[in-house]
Amino acid sequence: MLNALQSVISVILMIGLGYLLARRGWFDAGAGNLISRLVVSIALPAYMISNLMGGYDRTKLLSMAPGLPIPFLVMGLSYLIADGIARITGVRKDRRGAFMSMFALSNSVFIGLPVNLLLFGDASLPYALLYYIANTTTFWTLGVYGIAKDGALRKGTAKPSLISLSGLRRIFSPPLAGFFTAVILIMLGIRLPRPIMDSCRYLGNMTTPLSMLFIGIVIARVDWKTLRFERDFLLICAGRFILTPALMFGFVLRADFPQLMKQVFIMQSAMPAMTQNPILAEAYGADSEYTAIGTSLTTVLSMATIPLYMTFVGWLF
Numbered sequence: 001m002l003n004a005l006q007s008v009i010s011v012i013l014m015i016g017l018g019y020l021l022a023r024r025g026w027f028d029a030g031a032g033n034l035i036s037r038l039v040v041s042i043a044l045p046a047y048m049i050s051n052l053m054g055g056y057d058r059t060k061l062l063s064m065a066p067g068l069p070i071p072f073l074v075m076g077l078s079y080l081i082a083d084g085i086a087r088i089t090g091v092r093k094d095r096r097g098a099f100m101s102m103f104a105l106s107n108s109v110f111i112g113l114p115v116n117l118l119l120f121g122d123a124s125l126p127y128a129l130l131y132y133i134a135n136t137t138t139f140w141t142l143g144v145y146g147i148a149k150d151g152a153l154r155k156g157t158a159k160p161s162l163i164s165l166s167g168l169r170r171i172f173s174p175p176l177a178g179f180f181t182a183v184i185l186i187m188l189g190i191r192l193p194r195p196i197m198d199s200c201r202y203l204g205n206m207t208t209p210l211s212m213l214f215i216g217i218v219i220a221r222v223d224w225k226t227l228r229f230e231r232d233f234l235l236i237c238a239g240r241f242i243l244t245p246a247l248m249f250g251f252v253l254r255a256d257f258p259q260l261m262k263q264v265f266i267m268q269s270a271m272p273a274m275t276q277n278p279i280l281a282e283a284y285g286a287d288s289e290y291t292a293i294g295t296s297l298t299t300v301l302s303m304a305t306i307p308l309y310m311t312f313v314g315w316l317f
Helices: 002-023 031-055 058-067 069-089 093-104 108-120 122-155 165-171 174-188 194-204 207-220 231-252 259-269 276-284 288-316
Strands: none
Touching (some): 031 108, 058 069, 069 231, 093 288, 108 122
């Protein structure tokens, strides 16, 4: 437990460094985008190849497969609950897609993956990736569809299609491509040359520090004057930090899964909203300010909820 709490402190310190540097003007307007592209396109794929091929074989990979349906079930149920809450509480129709995405889907890469690696070590990576597969698939289908629908309502244009070629391309992002590349090579029994593995390891080691700096930059850019504790944002926070983790807890409590898988799944389900929400809202003509406030608020609050959930899963399991 002491090691876990020390890891949480490390997370906060690195995020704090990113925040301070951003406030001092070290990062210009494009720095955040550059860091996110480095993490998603270079560091994460390299880390997945290095870690999976360095510590897993065919038997270990196959043993994890039964856990994959659980995140899909939890996210799907949370999404349905968010839809019901949005209708009952009168969330504006042109905000419901963004509301449901922030309510049900978590930041499983920039925050979830580095946090789990710091808390539980490299052994948590495959389980964190199982959650990531479900999360990214759901986001780039239901999530994007909902936000695009919001934009269509605001502009008075035709509703978008749920499944599209561009959406399928986004699902198979570089991190997921790195994951599947490693899995295929492991299943075929192919080993990469040492120089390639060493390069992947060095590049992959950038994942956690760059991700934490990025979060600090995002928090530093929050316009606190625009943060309004409206009912919508309270409901989003309840979905992110209470309801969705509670659903995950209910599914994994008595499941015959490894203890570490249960811990990682609960932690991943309690992460803040995805940073892509406001970017997509802007792209599709939805309410980008609304999504920016909701995403920023959950990111800031996660600095308090992450230690609480780490203490909870450590006590429970």
